[in-house]
Amino acid sequence: MATKAVRELPREEFIMPGTRSCAACGLMLTYRHALKALNHKKTIVAVPASCMTVLHGVYPITPVKVICINNPFAATGASASGLVAGLRAVGKEDYTVVAFAGDGGTYDIGIQALSGAFERGTNFIYVCYDNEGYMNTGTQRSSASPTGAITSTTPILAKLQQKKDMIGIVEAHGIPYVATASPAFPLDLYDKFRAAKDITGSRYIEVHAPCPPGWGFPNKDLIKMGKLAVETGIHVLFEIRDGNFKLTSRSLALAEKGRKKTVADYVKGQTRFKKISGEQIRALQEWTDRRWEEFLVRHEKRR
């Protein structure tokens, strides 16, 4: 049953004032709603080196009411596997293990451990909050950065390659639940965490997390930027249960009626794209359109 209104969300907050995340952080908003969807007393969050480490505060103060176990950058999938095995061994199987890694910790350095965990069918939820760069170390390029984006390691030419197809890689593992979400659509995000919580096996949720300092847009535009990403088809909201693909939320509405906005509408509000060429915009538009068409076909074929 889909959550229809914000007032239906749990009122209790698990993130207290005083987090160390930046103002208008897409991750922070994601985490806030994700924790509402999970049973925070029976949840263990595994966190690699990332913005999430910073969000969780500097010892001995943490603003988050959850058991958090930090682990090294490359180890998230393996650490989560150890947590799941350890909890089984000590008879605490009723805990939910949730890994929360950035795109660097997922698409790049963490992909080995993630693939291993999925192949073993580890019973956990893996969340990738994708802010499209190594934001915690100052906006370096990751394989999730979009083409045409200036980062501190693609400072002059901007990124030349397209984003890695992480969803495709994850899906190829044949896990029971894969979904995308956005903090700009909190009800959809909440519902997907609730759905993932009740499924056994490996679950993957990829959240497109806009990053004002890394992308170069005003703090007040966080939600606007998140919505634009969905409305242009740059980020598509869907879920895949046992291989069955279904568009959700605004992406579903776009598929049924309405028109995608253009990539040009999305890139113009972000300083990271200030050097993007007309050719690169066309390439990004083509990439977006091709994916969108593929998703539409899969959505229509759904059982």
Next chain:
Amino acid sequence: MNNVRIITANTAAAIAAALCRVQVIAAYPITPQTPVTEELAEMVEKGELKAEYLTVESEHSAMASVIAASQVGARVFTATSANGLLYMHEMLHWAAGSRVPVVMACVNRGVGAPWTILNDQQDSISQRDTGWIQLYCRNSQEVLDTLVQAFRIAERSLLPVMVCYDGFVLSHASTPVEIPSQEEVDRLLPPYSTAMGISEGDFMNLNPLILSEPRQDSEGHLKPGYMDLRYRLQEDLLAAMETIQATDREFESIVGRGWGGLIWEYRMDDAEHALVSMGSLASESTLAADEMRKQGLRTGVVGVRAYRPFPSEALARALSGVATATVFEKDVSYGYSGALATDLKATLFDKGLRPRFHSYVAGLGGRDVRPEQLVQAAMEIITGTPGRGWIDVHG
């Protein structure tokens, strides 16, 4: 009478882990460690050992997963060798910094490049500064007994313990080994660990970002900074010397065998010349000592069992009366000298001891070391004509 079986050190290690009732095992295969994890997998699949067995995709992941399992309260075990151990390097620091009682068998093997699968101790020596307790074994019986002790030491001191034994020389050589009973092991090591764990509603943030300076928590209590925690690690590692000795004594009182705690001595009572080494090479040094005694040279052996923490007091005591000390080791700290020799020399200096001292690197990458070569090297010291410090080297 306990059960005696003719087994390899690898089988002894697997049996020890099972006797310790490990709850989570994670490992990735590498020669010569592989039989340890294969045998444990078989025990788990047959239902003889109730444990979670994680077939991970790398050694980095093996160590990451046993650390995490330990943090939620499970007793954990892994094993590796050589490049696998090096691949764990980041996680070894993480284990010690997390203060988890992880126990690992390190089946010593030379490190590539170029590739070798044969024995030396360069792999574990390269990990000496990670904050782990390192124990070196001379034979398969000691491997089994030391692994049982290791869990007790780890859980008492909240420090990870690496039990090192020589690849092939011990890992694949069958010798008689007495297996302690489950009841005996349970007496030393309570079946369920309470060393770590989580509880509902107790929200912790383990291994968060930390500053160097101490800092107040929300209630105004001063909590340590990064450097204070590192100081604690150093102090606790040094204090573990007492735990290692006490555990060995306790093991002896239950099982009837002790291994000397930090070091062991062979014919050192009246020794004028000491041969110092670790692992199976120390065991072999006893043959050299016997030979030198036949030649009228009062020679003994000091075997280093605990390399970290380094047993300075015990070594100084053992070597206080000797005229010469010759170190043999299967490793080198490149650009200086053998690691054991370096550490031992520092200890002797601290204690004001000045025996004639020389060190030899031997047996790298499985090169055979014969007792007569050890005798010859020791004689170079005694006659005042030290060679270049590498036994049987060409080029």
